[in-house]
Amino acid sequence: MRIDLLNLFPEMFAGAFEHSIIKRACQKGLLQIALTDIRDYATDKHRSVDDRPYGGGSGMVMMCGPVFDAIEDIARQDGPVDEVILLTPQGRPFDQQTAKELAQKQRIVLIAGHYEGFDERIREHLPTKEISIGDYVLSGGEIPAMVVVDAVTRLIPGVLGDEYSSVxxxxxxxxxxxxxxxxxxxxxxxxxxxxxxxxxxxxxxxxxxxxxxxxxxxxxxxxxxxxxxxxx
Ligand SMILES: C[S@@+](CC[C@H](N)C(=O)[O-])C[C@H]1O[C@@H](n2cnc3c(N)ncnc32)[C@H](O)[C@@H]1O
CATH class of the missing domain: 1.10.1270.20 (tRNA(m1g37)methyltransferase, domain 2)
Known part of the structure; x- marks a missing residue:
């Protein structure tokens, strides 16, 4: 299985993915994790990925351009994507059943947001599912992405030594x-x-x-x- 993570702080994932079961799954060739920095798809010299909200109000909003460009680019490079998932507190609550469904896929993309969240047109026009890891608000989607990757990885056949441990x-x-x-x-x-x-x-x-x-x-x-x- 391959999991692409679109995010703004790729360095946050190093500790989480370089130990224990996720590391072993990667070493065994059962899992491949690809990190994409959304800022690489910014078009100005400041590498901006957010802007002020129309209508005023506090905080910044993640712009459509870099997110759409990043998704379209990685999909082009590495073959078909089965599922694109937006991590948001407004999504379907993540549970073991969802983890099982995702573990059946060949390739999924997780998008981790920041700031006030995503421009609504990302939600409306990217064919995404929305997942929340719980009824609370975190500063960014990196930790939710780690939660999803960990729960899914345990359910990829062959990852846990003893098949019964996850059953x-x-x-x-x-x-x-x-x-x-x-x-x-x-x-x-x-x-x-x-x-x-x-x-x-x-x-x-x-x-x-x-x-x-x-x-x-x-x-x-x-x-x-x-x-x-x-x-x-
Ligand atoms: C500060 S939050 C934005 C919250 C948004 N203003 C709201 O009220 O729904 C920034 C980002 O963190 C991530 N995030 C925060 N809490 C989350 C949760 N419970 N589940 C999944 N992602 C979450 C999302 O990617 C979100 O876009």
Missing amino acids: EESFSESLLEYPHYTRPAEFRGWTVPEILLSGNHQEIKKWRQEQAHKRTHRRRPDLLEDKKDVED
Whole structure:
């Protein structure tokens, strides 16, 4: 899979993408990340990508020209793009289902905004989806882009060593994941549930399923289709 990131601060991504699972996915050839600085498509000597809003008001607005030119240029250079995504607090809330859908694509483009946001004509005339990572406003789209890239990368087949690690994770079946424990079996008098030490894999599986349901019921009942069947 290839992910293109259109943004204004490419240097912000170095730390996030040069470690752990994303780095390994790139090394294995399962993921390619291409960073494009929208300023490279500015047309004045100041490399401006924003301007004052028509109608007045505070802040600056990202201009159409550099964004359209950047998208059209990268699409021309490297073959078809399956999805162009605008990162904006006004978009569809990002969730595991959206991450799964994106992980099926060959190539996506994420556009990270800044300032007051995008000229509305970008939204209207670029064939984009809009994604929000939550109901709060960040200063720029770089961190949302990192969130999307990370969540999607985990779901690209072959990225996680153990195929089951992502299948059992929170949200994969509209459930939060069951609790985990590791050694020691007793820490400061707090013990690990007996069942996990029993070696009875069938009973452990059952216990984990029950715990996942109870936890989801307690913390996120909105995720459960049938909330009434589950008792705490
Ligand atoms: C300061 S925000 C602009 C917010 C805009 N004035 C509004 O009220 O909707 C600047 C940029 O950060 C990114 N951003 C901020 N919060 C975000 C969120 N929750 N999800 C996705 N992107 C976000 C977007 O790319 C946005 O264009």
